[in-house]
Amino acid sequence: MNRITLVRLFLISGGVLVIEALCRFGVINRLTLLPPSEMATYLLYLQVSGEINEAMVQTFSNVVIAFVLSVVFGFVLGAVIHAMPRLRRACNPLLASYYSVPVFVFYPLFVSLFGLNRWPLIMIGFVFAITAMVIATLNGLDRVPPVLLKLARVHRMSHGAEILRIVLPAATPYLFTGGKLALAYSFIGILAGEFILSGGGLGYAIAYAYDGFDNRTMYALMLFVLIVVTALNSALYIWEQRLLRRRGRG
């Protein structure tokens, strides 16, 4: 382990310890924040008792569906926009300002389009995540070295072979980044949708606990969401680094 990682670990654990101490000695009111150790213990209890299993399954399955849909459609849409420079130029301000539109406001619309089931929520995650994938696809396709495209022509590759063997491998790092962001945004969209609007899932459970002054459940669930998302992101980050290193060697 190098010095940087050590310092980082030290900082994070130090921060947690300071909060723990402040809570234990009553500097921070129990109504405001619970000691982290208590959050963790209660989270463990919730996990073992199986109380939140249903909410977990609901949230995670929705996230997975939204993520897959956004990656597939985002890539296709990105490729289409990339092929039409004029459309792309017109779209630029829209893509740039996309994330300031709270897509949750479309929930009633989605309900009336898809019915009162899981799909309106999935659509919120999907709509939130797809732009990241579109932008990443555009970036990736921009960075395919022209030399490689010439190489494909020299070899008289078919259109399909050119995409499969040249374009996709060259754009992979950017597509990977897009996928990473799409996963994060699917999570954000679905949890936020549950939190503000819907009647199920982890986001709803947090909002419900807040309304009922049930700080223990609320903080335990928050901790859980943070742990899951951070773990997923770190895993993807490590995988990405490994991919990049292999490309560097190859």
Add this chain to the structure above:
Amino acid sequence: MSVIPETSGSAHIAGQDSSPTTHRRSLQRLLDSLVLIFGLVAIWQLVYWKSEVAITGPIETVKTVVELLGSENFWRHALASGRAFGLSLLISSAGGVAVGLVLGAHRFSGAVAAPILTALYTIPKVTLYPMVLLIFGLGISAKVAFGVMHGIIPVVIFTMDAVRNINPVWVKTARVLKLSPSETAARILIPAVMPEIVTGLRVGFSLTLLGVIIGEMFASQQGLGFMIINGMNVHNVRSLTAVVLLLVLFAVASSTVLLALERGLQR
């Protein structure tokens, strides 16, 4: 989220000697935008026909927008959102640039902080809102804090990366000229990283707005976010659609301006 620089080198040369060509190109660009807007409005109309209970059509919405802009009630809410947004934007841009400059200049702290920042950027911050409410109480400070939580991190990340990628010769020049740290920041660091900072501010702008509006949607009695959630709860579709349209227009217009600024700086 990087912005793609213009790639058409030949067009640049063509534009230098013959102004009619440039003129025609900008005309074409305008036409393209109009076609895109027309297409989006057409999709909107189709969606409206499909589900009339959840959304109002384009023409009716524009009428409602005009009505809203004339009503005192709307401006009260818009002012509340505007104040919270302005304050959050000020804090996240000033704070973000300052923190980013420090982390970028001090390599070791930057390396320590980078993964933490990325993790903070990707966590679903909405779920932390109850905590913000418990700490800051109901009211404007919670909204501002939530807006800052969303907006400050991209500004920090973009600024930090920009400073790290600065040409080392310039920093050496500063040392040779014996510039003080504040002078180095003002004369060397900030001008060199300006384009990236503007990119960061653009992203920060969008996310701050999102943060403030979400903050208002949950546990607030004022602001455009409250108007939206209230429109949903009492099924006031007309005002709901109109407020959303206004928000979208505001966001797109501001982003267009910031994008143009960014392009100008890159040249």
